[in-house]
Amino acid sequence: MGEARAVMDRLTEAVTHSDLKAIADLYAEDAVASTPDAGEVRGRDAIVEYWRTMTDSMPEATFTSLNKYEIGDTAIDEGVFSGVNTGPIPLPTGETLPPTGKTVSILGVDFATVRDGRIESYRLYYDQMQFLEQLGLLPEA
Template sequence: MGEAREVMDRFTEAVTHGDLAAISGLLAEDAVALTPDGGEMTGRDTIVEYWRSMTTSIPDATFTYRNRFEIGDTAIDEGIYTGKNTGPIPLPDGETLPATGRTVNIRGIDLAQVRDGRIRSYRLYFDQTEFLDQLGLLPEG
């Protein structure tokens, strides 16, 4: 196992346990992240804040691996993020929605490029429509 795989595994563990200090420690100060719901984020503090909102919304999350890869300085995970929405859901305009109490099972892929023991670039891909539908936030039809 190389550095990228080891750092990514620790990052996934920190995310699923809501360990914001560990998440922060694994990110480079000038890290860049891209997610479907957060867009492009620059800087450790901004990325940690994104994960704060996710771990507040779904505090009991687990991640079940389907595939795990490491290619050079990049680790890639495919899996299912599962948890119950028991906390407020932040909206892009700064408002929040109350918890739905629903469980989500979201398929996704994330990639982390690692250098000197820190994540420099992080990308998360998941179907945002599927996520909102599982929360019951899309219109019926």
């Protein structure tokens, strides 16, 4: 196992345990993250804030790995993120949605490019429509 794989595994552990300090320690100060819901997030502090909103909205979430890869300085994970929405979900407008109490289980893929033991580039992909549908936030068809 190389450095990128080890760092990605520590990130997954930190996120599923809502350990914001550990998350901060894993990102470079000038890291860039790309997410489906927040778009491009620049800088360690902003990325930690992104993860805080995720862990606050689903504090007991789990990640079940389906596939793990490492290619050079990049680790790739495919898996299922599951949890119960017990905290508010922030919206891009600055408003928040109250907790729904609903369970979500969504397939996602993330990529972490690591240099000198820290993530410098992070990309997360998941189906936002599936997420919103499982939370009961989409209008009936």
